[in-house]
Structure formats: C-alpha cells, structure tokens
Amino acid sequence: MTDVMRYAAFTTTPTGGNPAGVVLDARELSDAEMLAIAAELGYSETAFLHPTDERQYRIQYFSPLAEVAFCGHATIAASVALGAQIGPGTVDLATQAGPVPVEIATDSTGGFTATLTSPPTSSRQASEQEVRAALDALGWPADDLDPEYPPHVAYAGNHHLVLAAASRRRLADLDYDFDALGKHMTDMGWTTVHLFWPESPTVFHARNPFPPGGVVEDPATGAAAAAFTGYLRTLGRLKDDTILTIHQGVDMGRPSLLTCTTISDDSRVKVSGTAVPIQ
Template sequence: MVDVYVVSAFSKNNTGGNKAGLVFDRPDLTSVQKMAIAKELGYAETAFITESKLADFRLEYFTPTEEVPLCGHATIATFTFLNLTNKLSKSDYTIETKSGILSMKVGTDGMVFMEQNVPTYSNILTSDSFNACLDTNSIDSKIPIQIISTGLRDILLPVRSSKALQKLKPNFKAMAALSKEQNVVGVHAFSLEESESKITAICRNFAPLYDIDEESATGTSNCALACYLFKYVEKKSQYTFEQGYNLNSPSRIVVNLTTHDNVIDGVFVGGYGYLVENKSVSV
C-alpha cells in the first residue's frame, strides 16, 4: 500500500483550487507504478517526493498517462503540506525537477511561491488554426495567439470577454491534435479584466492531449500568461489570475516577475492551499 495525501493548491478563500496527489519517501516505486497510482487517483498530476543529492527535495510528476517535467500546482501543494505539518524549518528551499533545479519560498502567511524558468517566446499562430477547435469569433484579434514556456509549452489564446470565455465549448479531439502538432501541453485561454479590477485575467486551461479536458488551476501556464502580458499588454511586477469557474472550483494564482531593463529575469508563481484528505492505494 502507498500512503497518498491529497492537497488542493491555488485555492481561493480556502476553497476550490486544483487537487494533486502527494506521495512521500517511496524511492522504491517504478515509473509504471507511479503512473498507475496517478491513474487510480485520477487527478491531473500526482507528485512523488524523495531525497535529492542536488537540492532539498526531488520531485517527479505523473499524469494518468505519462511523466511530465514540471507541475506548478503539485509543487505548491507539496510545500503547502510540508508547511501545514511543520516539516519546514526555513523560508527558502530548492527542488530538483526534470525542468532543472528551482527555488521555492514559503511566506509567514503560508503562501508558497515557486520559481519558474525565464520565458521562451515561440511561434505565433493564426486564429484559423483553431477553426476545428472552437468558435473563432470568440478570439480577441487585437493581441496575438502565441506559444510561450516557463517550463512547459502552452498556447496563449486571448478571448474577447469573460462571458465568451465561459461559453467556450472546445472540440477536445481537434484541440488534442493541434496540441500534438504544435508540441505543446495545451491551450491557456484568457480574458482580460477591467483595469481597476484586482484580477488581471480570468482563465481556462485545456490539455486534452494529456487526458485533461480542463484544469481548475495551472501554475506554469499562468506564468507564461504573465510573461505574455508583460510583453504585449502591461508591464507589471505582479499579476493575479482566477481560473476554474466552469469546474465550480474557483482558484487564484499569483505571478511575480522580476525584471532588469524591461527584460524578465525571474518568474515566480504563488498561491495558498489546504489538505483535502489522506488515503492509501495499492500498487
């Protein structure tokens, strides 16, 4: 049997968020077993945390179908749990991942921030590439559709309004095909909020190529979005995103950017979380 802790990360007012499975100190598990555990749990990602020779912790991330190099919400969930169970003795940590060594920061208020890679801006897509995926009339043509990565490649898709975003009905088979063709994890659709709002944008994230039709909170894609907005919309040091409304799991994701001469040199994603349950699964 394997002990699993279920923690929701990027919660809003201690509800909602995105659940991840956490398994600690089981270096004996094979990749096949880890994937089987992730599949049985059924969450978008499950993190496996072990000792590291290179950092404070080693984290591996599995979806129900394969291993991925990085997962924002599962990492935030991990440090939320370690903080809640008084397993942390300092505020700054490092983690070893397949995306490299990344730094973590835990605030006195329990908010956890995770370093991402600096952005890589890739190709710009036309709205026609979405013809088979969704109603292209909903796309905001004033700003580009672009692939950006701060650890995972996502297509950033601007949508005209939060109402149009809410009404999106993607063809997931076509979107999976587009994701495969563009070598991305998925599509991060967003609508900008009014400038006086404390929320920068409302988002929906689709990753059907990885058997995740929609996800309620995604750290890496919102980091990519912050870098996109820094380049095309407004240069700020902090962006706040909300996601998960269509899944009845409202989530809040905060992204901080550090810059030098208008160039991004640091990307950090942060949020709160809470313990949902612990359970045992067989392998």
C-alpha cells in the same frame, strides 16, 4: 504501502482550486508505479518527491496519461505539504525543466503558502496554421479573439498556446472537441491551451484545456500562469515587479486564485498560492 496525500492548490477550501496528489518520498517507486498511482488518483497531476539532501528534492509530475516536465499547482501542493512536515523556509526542487526554488511561509491561519520561481519564460507568435487548427477544435470563430492580445506559444517549463477571448461570455462558453484539440496539441508539443480574458491590465480570468493529460480542463494551472506572465512581458505590457492576479476554475465551480510577479532583469516568474488538504 505508498502514502499518497491529496491537496487542493490555489485555494483556501478543499472544494476549490486544483486537486493534486503528493507523495513526499517516492525514492522506491519506478516511473511505471508513479504513473499507475497518478492514473488511479485521476487528478490532472500528482507530484512525486525524491529527497536528495537537506531541503533539496528531485521532483517528478505525472498526469493520468504521462509524465509532465513541470507542474505549478502540484508544486504548490507539494511545498505546502512539505511545510507541514519540515516548517517554513526555502526548498530547492530539481525538475525536468530545471531548478525551481520554492519559498514556504506561514500564513495568518497557521497554514502555509508557497511561492515558486518558475523556469525561464519565453514567448513567440503562433502561426496562422497553429491558431486555425486550435480554433476549429475549440469551435471559436476568429472574431471571438481579442486583437489586442496576439496568439502566442508561451513557455515556462512547458509550452502553452495563449489565446485571448474577446469577451467574458466567450470564455465562459467552452465546449470543445476533446480528441481534435488533444491531437493538435500533442502534434505541437503543447501542454495546455491558456484561454484568457482581461478584466484589467493586471487582473485576468483564465481557462486551461488539458486533453494531452487526459483532463478536459484544469481549474488552476501554475505553469501556464507563469508562461502567460512571460507572454505579457514579451508584449511589453508589464514592468518589472508587476503583480498579476489570475482567476481560474470559476466556470468549473472550483474557483482558484493565482498570483504572479515578474522579477527585475530575469525572465523567470514568481507564482504564489495556498493549498489545503482534501479529506
């Protein structure tokens, strides 16, 4: 019987954040079995760890529909679960997107926090055709975008279309064509669409539709947060060692808090958060 743990990531309460499944030893499971577990669980991702050496693991992530190369919130959840088993310290995760070291630390309550270092980030301007098809599926006119933040396709282990909402109200009003957006994203190879509104230069509100994974929306998306931080750096809006705060999941009733930090002379991003068991 496979022991599937359930955690909520980027939150201090089980009713907030993004739920993730965690299997700490999946060495006996096939890909088909892991996909079946993820589909039955129904969370946006489930993390499956394959121990390879002391504090070293190969990790796979499955949505209910497919394997995903990298997932931030499931990494945070799995790392906090590991902390409860092996204690604080660094663990090294081998993902399909490359190595992801994670620092596990204790917090003031006796629980654990985790800080992952993402795969290298990159960002390019999105084409007019890419943006138009996405806006059509979202039901957003072009003037609902903030011209101060150009549309990009950003990467940090997965590709994400990044679109800036012109107002917090626009971001809150999300009612999109699931099939149309999912098809466009699949055709483009995007994992999520990262919709955001800037409260300040370092505080942002975000939403992440995820139809390619069979999920209407993610309440917290660590991989997209890392890619978004790389996008801001590409635009020249961030200095080294800048700390960003990203609020996500609020409009879903599952508030999440993600902290991202740029690294000097390194395109990678540190993403920090907490996770708690779901009873």
